[in-house]
Amino acid sequence: MSSVRKPKRPVYAFAREMHPKTEKADIQYGTAGFRTKANKLGYVMYRMGLLAVLRARYKNATIGVMITASHNPEADNGVKLVDPHGEMLEQSWEAWATKFANVGDDQLESIIAEIIKEYNIPMTERVHICIGKDTRPSSPSLSKSVMDGVLALAGKPIDFGIVSTPQLHYFVACKNTKHAYGIPTEEGYYHKLVGAFLKLNADQRLNSSAGNSNYRNRLLYDGANGVGAKKIKQFQERLGETLKIELYNDEGIGTGKLNYLCGADFVKSNQKFPNGVPLQHNVRCCSVDGDADRIVYYFIDEDDKFHLLDGDRIATLIAAYLKELLEETGIDLNLGLIQTAYANGASTEYITQKLKVPVACVSTGVKHLHHKALEYEIGVYFEANGHGTVVFQKTAKDKLKRATGDSSLTDAQRNAAERLLNLIDVINETVGDAISDMLLVETILRAKGWDVQDWEAAYTDLPNRLMKVTIANRNVITTTNAETICVTPPGLQDEINALISKFKKGRSFVRPSGTEDIVRVYAEAATREEADTLAVEVSRKVYEMAGGIGNPPEVPA
Structure with missing residues (x-):
C-alpha cells in the first residue's frame, strides 16, 4: 500500500481562500448531477473534486467527473460523477454530494471526516479521477476547480479536455476493466465504434438479402453547436463513403450558440427543424444535444410536414432488429425493453403486441432505466428525448461467443451470432451515446434496406x-x-384527470425537473389539435396550482 502525503494546508482553508462558498441557497444533486448558472458553480466543482477522490478510494477504482449542462443554454453548466463501470453515481451517494455542496466552508473538514468514518474509507491510495468538459466558455475554469479539489485530497486528476459525456463514461469503464472494454483514449473510442460499424456494413453490402433498396447513405447532422459537432468530424474522416455525414450547427465555424434553436431537445420539444439544417424532402436528419448523449431523427415529406423519430422509435427499431438476430441464432436470451411513462402509447402497444418483447416502465431518469435494463440478458432502454442504449450481460456475450465456434450450428446461425457480437462493439453500453446510437440506427436501416419512411411506417x-x-x-x-x-399539490391530479377525460385517447403526466425549477408536462391524444390543447390546459393548471411564475403557458406555435 503506497503512502500519500497529507495536503500542506487544511481543505477548508484552501476552500475559503480559493473556492469560497458564494451562494446561500442550497443546490441539489439530481438525475443529471448539479446544474445551474455557471457563475454559481465554482465552489461546487471544488467540492465534487473532493468527493470524487473519496468515492474512488472507497471503491478502489477510477471515478469520473463530467462538467456539462447537456441541453441547457450556454450560460448554464453542471457536474456529475461517473461510477466505476461508467454508470451514474450510486443513488445513496447523491445525498452526500448534496451535503458536500451545501455545507459552509468551515464545515468541510467535518463532513469529510464523517464520510470517511461512515464508509471506513482508506486515505492512503493514490487514486485517479478522469475529468471531461463540454464546449461551454465556463468549462475550463470549472474544470480547474475540480482539479483543485482532487489535488487537495492527494488524488491524481486525468484531464481528457473537451469530450462528449459518453466518451468520459467510456474512458472510466475502460480503465476499471483494465482495457477489457476498450482503450481509454479518444482514438480507442473511435477505433472500437468505427471498426465494428465498418465490418458490419461491409458484411451487409455483401450479404444483405434486402438489397438495401431504399437505404441511402446520406445523413444531415445537427451538432447543436457543441461537442457533438467537434467529435463527429473524427467519424466523418473514418467512415468515408460508407456513411456520408453532412454537418450543420458546427460551433467551430460560428453558426450559433450552444443548443440555441438547435439540438435534440429543441427538435423534440418544438417538433420542427433546427436552425441551419436545410429543408430537403424525405432526407434523413438527426440532431444531438450539447454533450452528445441524446439523439433524435426527423425529416419533412413532400408536403412539408415534419416527422419526428424520437427515442421511442429508436428503441423499437433496435429491439425489433435484436429479436430478429436472436431468432436467427436460435439462442434463447432474455430480451427486454425499458421505457418511462412518457413513451408514446403507440410505441408501447407495438412493442408488446407486435414484437412480443416484454416492456418495463420506470421513473424518468437514465439511472432508473439503466438499473432496470440490467435485469435482462439484453436490455434496451430509451427515454423519448433520445437518451438511451443497450446493455448486454456477460452471460449473453458468452453464449454468443460460444455459438460462433459451435460446429453443430448452421452457417446462418453462426453468422447471426457474429453480427450480434459486432453490434455490441458499436454500442456504448455505459450510457446513452448519441453518436454510437446513430451508428447503430444506420447499421439497422442499411441491413433492412429502409429509409426513414419505412422506419416510420412500423406504427403510427x-x-x-x-x-x-x-x-x-x-x-x-x-x-x-x-x-x-x-x-402534491393536493387536487392537481384530480384536475389533470378531469382534463384527460375530455379527449379521445388522452394521456397526460407532469413531473418536476431534476435540475431546474420547471415542471415538464407531457400530453397525447387522438389528434394534433387535441394533444396541443390538452398540454396547454394541463400546463395552465400546473401554473395555477403549483406557483407558476412568468407568463402563463400558451398554445404552441
Whole structure:
C-alpha cells in the first residue's frame, strides 16, 4: 500500500481562500448531477473534486467527473460523477454530494471526516479521477476547480479536455476493466465504434438479402453547436463513403450558440427543424444535444410536414432488429425493453403486441432505466428525448461467443451470432451515446434496406406535446407510480384527470425537473389539435396550482 502525503494546508482553508462558498441557497444533486448558472458553480466543482477522490478510494477504482449542462443554454453548466463501470453515481451517494455542496466552508473538514468514518474509507491510495468538459466558455475554469479539489485530497486528476459525456463514461469503464472494454483514449473510442460499424456494413453490402433498396447513405447532422459537432468530424474522416455525414450547427465555424434553436431537445420539444439544417424532402436528419448523449431523427415529406423519430422509435427499431438476430441464432436470451411513462402509447402497444418483447416502465431518469435494463440478458432502454442504449450481460456475450465456434450450428446461425457480437462493439453500453446510437440506427436501416419512411411506417405515433412550466419551487410537485400520478399539490391530479377525460385517447403526466425549477408536462391524444390543447390546459393548471411564475403557458406555435 503506497503512502500519500497529507495536503500542506487544511481543505477548508484552501476552500475559503480559493473556492469560497458564494451562494446561500442550497443546490441539489439530481438525475443529471448539479446544474445551474455557471457563475454559481465554482465552489461546487471544488467540492465534487473532493468527493470524487473519496468515492474512488472507497471503491478502489477510477471515478469520473463530467462538467456539462447537456441541453441547457450556454450560460448554464453542471457536474456529475461517473461510477466505476461508467454508470451514474450510486443513488445513496447523491445525498452526500448534496451535503458536500451545501455545507459552509468551515464545515468541510467535518463532513469529510464523517464520510470517511461512515464508509471506513482508506486515505492512503493514490487514486485517479478522469475529468471531461463540454464546449461551454465556463468549462475550463470549472474544470480547474475540480482539479483543485482532487489535488487537495492527494488524488491524481486525468484531464481528457473537451469530450462528449459518453466518451468520459467510456474512458472510466475502460480503465476499471483494465482495457477489457476498450482503450481509454479518444482514438480507442473511435477505433472500437468505427471498426465494428465498418465490418458490419461491409458484411451487409455483401450479404444483405434486402438489397438495401431504399437505404441511402446520406445523413444531415445537427451538432447543436457543441461537442457533438467537434467529435463527429473524427467519424466523418473514418467512415468515408460508407456513411456520408453532412454537418450543420458546427460551433467551430460560428453558426450559433450552444443548443440555441438547435439540438435534440429543441427538435423534440418544438417538433420542427433546427436552425441551419436545410429543408430537403424525405432526407434523413438527426440532431444531438450539447454533450452528445441524446439523439433524435426527423425529416419533412413532400408536403412539408415534419416527422419526428424520437427515442421511442429508436428503441423499437433496435429491439425489433435484436429479436430478429436472436431468432436467427436460435439462442434463447432474455430480451427486454425499458421505457418511462412518457413513451408514446403507440410505441408501447407495438412493442408488446407486435414484437412480443416484454416492456418495463420506470421513473424518468437514465439511472432508473439503466438499473432496470440490467435485469435482462439484453436490455434496451430509451427515454423519448433520445437518451438511451443497450446493455448486454456477460452471460449473453458468452453464449454468443460460444455459438460462433459451435460446429453443430448452421452457417446462418453462426453468422447471426457474429453480427450480434459486432453490434455490441458499436454500442456504448455505459450510457446513452448519441453518436454510437446513430451508428447503430444506420447499421439497422442499411441491413433492412429502409429509409426513414419505412422506419416510420412500423406504427403510427399518437400526436403528443411536451411543454415546460416555470414555477417558484419544483419541490412542490411530487409524483408516484413511475411519475404517472401527481401527489402534491393536493387536487392537481384530480384536475389533470378531469382534463384527460375530455379527449379521445388522452394521456397526460407532469413531473418536476431534476435540475431546474420547471415542471415538464407531457400530453397525447387522438389528434394534433387535441394533444396541443390538452398540454396547454394541463400546463395552465400546473401554473395555477403549483406557483407558476412568468407568463402563463400558451398554445404552441
